[in-house]
Amino acid sequence: MSQQSKFFTGDPFFDRYLTTLTAFSALCLVGAKYQGRAPYGKFGHANKQISLDPRFGWWLMELPATVGFLYGFWRGNRNKIRKQRENRDHRVPANIVGKVFAAGFLIHYANRGWYFPLTIRVAQGGKQSFALW
Secondary structure: OOOHHHOOOOOHHHHHHHHHHHHHHHHHHHHHHOOOOOOOHHHOOOOOOEEEOHHHHHHHHHHHHHHHHHHHHHHHHHHHHHHHHHHOOOOOOOOHHHHHHHHHHHHHHHHHHHHHHHHOOOOOOOOEEEOOO
16 A cells, blocks of 8 residues: 555545545635625625524524534434443443533533523614525
């Protein structure tokens, strides 16, 4: 195996895949740089976008992170418990560290995604435009 094929991981297929994705990402970023200003907020066009209350828009933006994490954490713990029962191995640690990090994440997102949107001050009748494409 040549030195070049051991560039990232030693697996030629994965290395080629990773290199291709990195190059593609770089090309996309270079292309995006010359597309102009972001088409939302004060630069947006009302006829092309959806206008939402900023509080609702913020909550909607943070919802997938909270729901996705809760589903993934619950699913992962359920599979772990099932495997412990199948193996009848009661010596497996209780995953305290994972639960502590999960609690920290949930406290953070309770503030960021659920409490903060309620406290955003919005001008009377103010709407924000959000681009979907």
